[in-house]
Structure formats: C-alpha cells, structure tokens
Amino acid sequence: MKQNIVEKIWQQHVVQHESGFPDVLRIDFALLHEVTSAQAFAMIEEQGLSIQNPKQFLATIDHSIPTRQNRHEIYDQTAKQQIELLRNNCQKHGITLCDLDSQHQGIVHVVGPELGITQPGMTLVCGDSHTATHGAFGTLAFGIGTSTLAHVFAAGAILMKRPKVMRVHFTGQLPANCYAKDMIMYLIAQIGIGGATGHVIEYTGEAIQVLSMEQRMTLCNMSIECGAIAGLIAPDQTTFDYIKNRPYAPKGAQWQTATDFWKSLHSDVACDYDQTVELDISLLQPQVSWGTNPEQTIGINQVIPTGKINFNESLDYVKLTTAQPLAGLPVDWAFVGSCTNGRIEDLRVVAQILDGHQIAEHVTMYIVPGSEQVMQQAQAEGLDQIFTTAGAEFRMPGCSMCLGMNDDKVPAGSRCISSTNRNFIGRQGTGSITHLASPATVAYSALAGFITSEYQNTYTQKEAS
Amino acid sequence: MNKQITTIQGLCAPMMMDDIDTDIIIPAQHLTQTSKSGYGQHAFARLKQADPDFVLNQNKYQKAKVLITGDNFGCGSSREHAVWAIQELGFQAIIAPSFADIFSNNARKNGLVLIEQPVTLCQQWAQQAKDHEFQITIDLVTAKIQAGNEAYLFDINPFFQHCLTHGHSELDYLLSQQVAITRHQQAAINQQLFIDFTGAPQ
Ligand code: SF4
Numbered sequence: 025m026k027q028n029i030v031e032k033i034w035q036q037h038v039v040q041h042e043s044g045f046p047d048v049l050r051i052d053f054a055l056l057h058e059v060t061s062a063q064a065f066a067m068i069e070e071q072g073l074s075i076q077n078p079k080q081f082l083a084t085i086d087h088s089i090p091t092r093q094n095r096h097e098i099y100d101q102t103a104k105q106q107i108e109l110l111r112n113n114c115q116k117h118g119i120t121l122c123d124l125d126s127q128h129q130g131i132v133h134v135v136g137p138e139l140g141i142t143q144p145g146m147t148l149v150c151g152d153s154h155t156a157t158h159g160a161f162g163t164l165a166f167g168i169g170t171s172t173l174a175h176v177f178a179a180g181a182i183l184m185k186r187p188k189v190m191r192v193h194f195t196g197q198l199p200a201n202c203y204a205k206d207m208i209m210y211l212i213a214q215i216g217i218g219g220a221t222g223h224v225i226e227y228t229g230e231a232i233q234v235l236s237m238e239q240r241m242t243l244c245n246m247s248i249e250c251g252a253i254a255g256l257i258a259p260d261q262t263t264f265d266y267i268k269n270r271p272y273a274p275k276g277a278q279w280q281t282a283t284d285f286w287k288s289l290h291s292d293v294a295c296d297y298d299q300t301v302e303l304d305i306s307l308l309q310p311q312v313s314w315g316t317n318p319e320q321t322i323g324i325n326q327v328i329p330t331g332k333i334n335f336n337e338s339l340d341y342v343k344l345t346t347a348q349p350l351a352g353l354p355v356d357w358a359f360v361g362s363c364t365n366g367r368i369e370d371l372r373v374v375a376q377i378l379d380g381h382q383i384a385e386h387v388t389m390y391i392v393p394g395s396e397q398v399m400q401q402a403q404a405e406g407l408d409q410i411f412t413t414a415g416a417e418f419r420m421p422g423c424s425m426c427l428g429m430n431d432d433k434v435p436a437g438s439r440c441i442s443s444t445n446r447n448f449i450g451r452q453g454t455g456s457i458t459h460l461a462s463p464a465t466v467a468y469s470a471l472a473g474f475i476t477s478e479y480q481n482t483y484t485q486k487e488a489s
Numbered sequence: 490m491n492k493q494i495t496t497i498q499g500l501c502a503p504m505m506m507d508d509i510d511t512d513i514i515i516p517a518q519h520l521t522q523t524s525k526s527g528y529g530q531h532a533f534a535r536l537k538q539a540d541p542d543f544v545l546n547q548n549k550y551q552k553a554k555v556l557i558t559g560d561n562f563g564c565g566s567s568r569e570h571a572v573w574a575i576q577e578l579g580f581q582a583i584i585a586p587s588f589a590d591i592f593s594n595n596a597r598k599n600g601l602v603l604i605e606q607p608v609t610l611c612q613q614w615a616q617q618a619k620d621h622e623f624q625i626t627i628d629l630v631t632a633k634i635q636a637g638n639e640a641y642l643f644d645i646n647p648f649f650q651h652c653l654t655h656g657h658s659e660l661d662y663l664l665s666q667q668v669a670i671t672r673h674q675q676a677a678i679n680q681q682l683f684i685d686f687t688g689a690p691q
Contacts, residue, residue: 046649143682167566167567448513
C-alpha cells in the first residue's frame with residue numbers, strides 16, 4: 025500500500041492499535057526545559073513511579089532566564105526556584121542537563137538538532153508547542169503538555185489518535201529578498217491559525233529541497249501557528265550532511281545503516297493525503313504580521329485588509345487601521361532571536377545587512393543567539409562586533425524577548441519588529457505590540473527606524489553627512 | 490485513579506471569541522510556579538483588566554461550570570497551566586466549535602471535558618447565557634446535553650469516555666502495556682533508531 029511519510033513513521037512507532045482506542049505510540053526522545061517539566065517530575069514521584077529510560081531525555085534552561093552577561097544572578101525568585109528544581113530533578117533522575125555553564129545551553133529546539141539528537145524517522149516530544157521545529161529532519165516531533173510528559177517518563181510511550189496528514193506543496197522559486205520565514209508566514213495567512221488543526225503537515229516542492237537545514241527548521245517551527253500538530257520535511261542529503269559527526273549521530277558502520285534507513289523515509293509516489301494545499305511563491309513579498317495572531321499577516325507592499333469581525337479588536341490593540349500599509353510604520357524595538365530565527369545563518373543575514381550602518385537612534389535592538397554554540401560561532405566570525413558597532417545589543421542565549429517571562433520585555437505601548445513566531449496580545453510583555461518578520465526585515469527596519477525590507481536613503485544619507 | 494465524572498450540571502458563561510490563545514488564558518509571566526495551582530487568579534488577566542464588563546468580571550457568572558466559546562479555543566502554547574487555570578475558576582466543561590490539539594490532550598488528562606458543537610448552536614447558547622441564567626446538564630455516560638427541554642448528542646471517543654466515567658487514568662492503561670512497549674523499544678534500536686547515547690554532553 026502506498027503511504028505518506030507520516031503514515032510510515034507512525035506505523036513504525038505504534039505499539040498497540042485497537043479500534044475505539046487511541047494508539048500507543050512509542051516515543052524515542054524527549055527534550056525538557058524548566059517551565060513545563062516540574063509538575064511532570066512531581067506526578068511520577070507522587071505515584072511512586074520512576075523514569076523508564078533517563079538517557080532518552082535531555083534538559084536545557086531557556087525560557088525564564090535573563091540574557092544579560094551576569095545571567096547567573098536571577099532576580100525573579102520563582103524563576104530561580106524553577107531552575108533549581110530542574111537541576112535537582114535532573115540530578116535525582118539521571119537526566120543530562122545543559123546548564124548555564126554548559127557548552128550546549130540554549131533554546132531547546134536549537135540545542136536538540138545541534139547535538140545531533142534530532143534524527144529522521146524518530147518520534148520526538150517536548151513540553152513546548154514549537155517542537156515541530158525538529159520536523160525539518162523528517163522527525164515526527166510535536167509539543168505535549170506536562171501530564172503527557174509524565175507518561176513519557178513512566179512508560180516511554182503516549183496515547184494518541186493517528187493524525188490526519190496535509191501536504192503543503194510550494195511551487196516556484198523563492199525570490200531573493202524572501203526566506204523560509206516568509207514562506208511559512210504566507211502559508212499561515214492563507215490557511216488561517218486553525219487551518220491545519222488535527223493534521224501533520226508534510227512540506228514538499230523544489231523550493232523546500234533547496235532550503236538549508238536552518239531554513240527548514242524555521243519553516244517547520246511555525247507549523248503550530250496554523251494549528252498543525254507537527255510539520256515535517258522528508259530527509260535528504262542536506263539532512264544527512266547536517267547530522268553527520270554531531271555528538272548523538274550514529275558513527276562508523278552504523279552511519280551507513282542509518283542513512284540507508286533514513287532514505288526510505290519519504291512519501292510514496294501518488295500516495296494519499298487527507299488534504300493538499302498548493303502555494304506559488306514565485307511572487308512572494310517579505311511578510312509582516314499586523315495584528316494579534318500570526319494569521320494576520322500581509323506582504324510588505326500590501327495594506328491591512330478588511331475582514332473578519334475579530335479584526336477590529338486586533339486593530340485596536342495594535343493601534344492601526346484598515347487599509348493602512350505597514351511599510352513606513354515607525355518601530356521602537358527590533359528583536360532577532362528565538363527558536364524560529366536565532367541560529368547562525370539568521371545572525372549572518374542580520375550581520376550582512378547591519379555591517380557598516382547604524383540602527384536608528386530611537387530603536388533598541390536585541391540580538392539573542394539561540395544557543396551557546398551559536399553565540400560562540402557568531403563571535404568566531406566577528407558578527408558580535410558588527411552588531412555592537414551598529415548599535416545593537418548582542419546578548420546571552422535564551423528565549424529572551426520571544427515570550428516575556430524573563431527580564432527581556434517590550435515595554436507597554438512600544439512597537440517591536442521581531443523575528444519570533446507569535447504576536448499574541450502581550451506575548452512580548454504586557455501592552456507590547458509585535459510585528460513578526462524575517463531576520464532580514466527586522467534588520468532593515470532597525471536601520472530605518474520603521475518597517476521596511478530594504479535599505480532606505482534616509483540613513484545612508486545620514487551616514488554620508 | 491482519577492476522579493470519576495459522569496455528569497456535569499451547571500450554569501453556562503458565554504465567551505464568544507474565536508482563537509482564544511493560551512497567552513490570553515494564562516500569560517507567560519505567571520508560569521514560573523512549579524505547582525499545579527495558583528493560576529486561577531491570573532486566568533484571562535488581560536481580558537479582565539481591559540474590560541470591566543468582561544464575562545468573568547460579572548458576578549452572575551462566578552459560579553459557572555460550563556464555558557461556551559468560539560472556534561479554535563486553546564490555540565498556541567502547550568502549557569497545561571491553561572487547563573489548570575480554567576479548572577481553578579470552577580469550570581468543568583467547555584463547549585466550542587473546535588479546540589486546538591495540544592489543549593485538548595491536556596484537558597483530557599485533567600478531566601476538563603471539552604465538547605464540540607456546531608458554531609450556530611454555540612452562538613445560540615452563548616446568547617441564552619447572556620440573556621438569562623442558562624443551565625445545562627452534560628451526561629457523559631449517554632453523551633448527551635440536556636438544555637431546557639431539548640437534548641443534544643455529542644461525540645466522545647469511547648476510550649476517553651470510559652476513562653472519565655470510571656475514573657481510570659490514561660497512564661494506568663499505558664503502564665499495563667509496559668511489556669509490549671519495552672519490546673518495541675528494543676526492536677527499534679539499530680533498525681529504526683540510531684541515537685548514539687554515548688554522545689551526551691558531560
Ligand atoms: S524561543 Fe519562544 S517559541 Fe521558542 S521555545 Fe523559547 S519561548 Fe518558545
């Protein structure tokens with residue numbers, strides 16, 4: 025029988041299938057962070073259960089930590105306790121923790137692939153909705169809640185209904201000023217934030233095949249923003265090249281066996297999907313969100329549309345009106361970072377744009393590497409120098425301004441152009457206004473002081489004078 | 490064992506907005522706690538602050554047990570805190586045209602009952618809940634909602650129905666499969682699973 029890649033991976037992991045019951049699904053790896061794990065440890069302890077296979081877990085600290093240099097001093101007492109508890113729990117249960125002084129601390133979805141944990145055909149979970157990031161490797165990866173994490177702890181498996189599968193096929197070539205971020209934001213705008221609920225998305229098309237692993241991660245990362253359980257891309261040579269020689273990657277003769285198996289993980293020709301969406305991206309413009317959810321997104325040269333009833337509430341919150349363009353809208357903050365766009369390639373794009381220029385005087389720009397490794401690489405390439413010379417702040421790794429649960433927050437009423445994934449009300453801090461965009465658009469906008477996806481005369485002139 | 494739930498009877502509160510996300514249900518800055526309680530007081534904080542007439546600010550809904558809401562409820566983050574917060578407000582069930590996947594999974598494990606009904610019916614019930622005291626009875630054994638003289642059927646997965654009405658937990662079921670799971674794991678190693686665990690950072 026012809027199968028799509030999701031069906032193949034699913035079938036390989038079903039331990040028990042009985043009609044009327046959800047499937048018992050084997051979980052190969054789980055990533056942990058400080059915010060959603062504490063109660064899961066407590067749950068198994070309360071029931072006198074132990075962790076079945078501690079090696080199958082890796083923890084990092086990312087959400088609630090400060091990103092200033094002296095980040096060891098955590099002023100928020102509850103955040104501090106949360107981190108202490110994760111340390112204790114990991115020690116007690118024999119789970120590897122990438123702590124603040126580790127070479128591998130960072131955002132959970134940046135660290136996993138970096139270590140070579142994320143491999144094709146696996147099931148990987150994390151108490152975090154952006155776990156779909158790992159789908160870039162042909163991994164079936166999805167976010168779970170704390171109770172489900174407790175199930176993985178105790179049983180190494182979870183109960184889940186077989187998801188539907190949606191194929192998203194991109195046609196045409198990606199224009200030079202656009203990135204994977206623009207592709208995924210465009211998809212979300214087209215199908216809506218609930219458009220893929222109940223589905224796992226497989227992304228296909230030539231435009232996908234030419235993307236680097238980092239771009240693929242950006243794309244898969246935001247699958248949840250159209251409601252998808254997960255999003256994935258069939259593995260290919262690009263995938264294998266990325267994984268090779270990483271710490272958790274198979275070595276020696278195992279490498280050949282692994283890649284042979286991984287090559288079998290693709291959808292059969294003429295297989296079925298529950299739904300197919302086709303998107304032509306040959307005329308894509310850089311995308312920017314205007315409202316309070318990622319679906320509310322337009323091309324940089326478009327104006328805010330009229331539409332659904334809830335548009336008005338969103339517009340009130342972001343202090344904008346229908347028919348208004350986003351290009352030219354002044355911004356106070358610019359943020360580059362997060363599990364969506366905090367990897368080395370993102371920082372290189374930003375550095376190239378900022379190099380030799382100054383960010384606008386009224387703009388505060390934070391550039392936050394996704395991990396310790398990304399930070400060190402950026403330093404080795406001298407990107408940090410470019411950032412600080414341009415007037416931006418290059419900070420320590422963490423989720424930072426992506427979610428406003430650490431010290432980094434956009435002040436109330438301020439407008440931020442951000443490389444993150446959510447523009448929900450108050451996401452970057454109470455009263456903050458977020459415009460999602462690619463790192464390139466964030467960088468251009470930081471220079472200009474207003475939303476733009478290209479260099480502007482205003483500041484090049486200012487430089488000359 | 491979980492708490493056994495066979496019927497939910499109570500007042501409905503209307504919150505007819507689409508796409509209510511987890512950041513609205515419980516903002517991230519309240520997630521630094523390490524327990525399962527203490528979130529109710531912060532639930533829907535932003536909506537409560539922004540609008541004095543917001544449904545949860547009104548006295549008449551303080552004892553409501555059923556929340557009637559719009560499409561795609563619970564989208565966004567995987568935080569189970571969203572479920573704990575809603576339960577702490579006293580809600581035992583939510584009725585909406587659709588729910589986000591992770592939120593549904595989380596709700597189920599905590600015995601918060603989610604019921605899908607067509608959007609027109611949700612709107613009609615929300616209106617009734619606005620106009621007067623609107624009580625319903627949800628019978629989980631027969632999968633039926635009694636609203637006034639009318640009865641409405643709803644879909645529920647038989648396994649989850651069994652868990653709820655008998656107080657069985659999903660974890661108990663999983664643990665009963667432990668032998669098969671372990672066998673499956675062993676078979677996967679070097680066939681489908683190639684992680685070199687010796688590569689773990691020290
Ligand atoms: S960077 Fe943002 S989206 Fe990613 S894990 Fe951290 S908080 Fe979540």
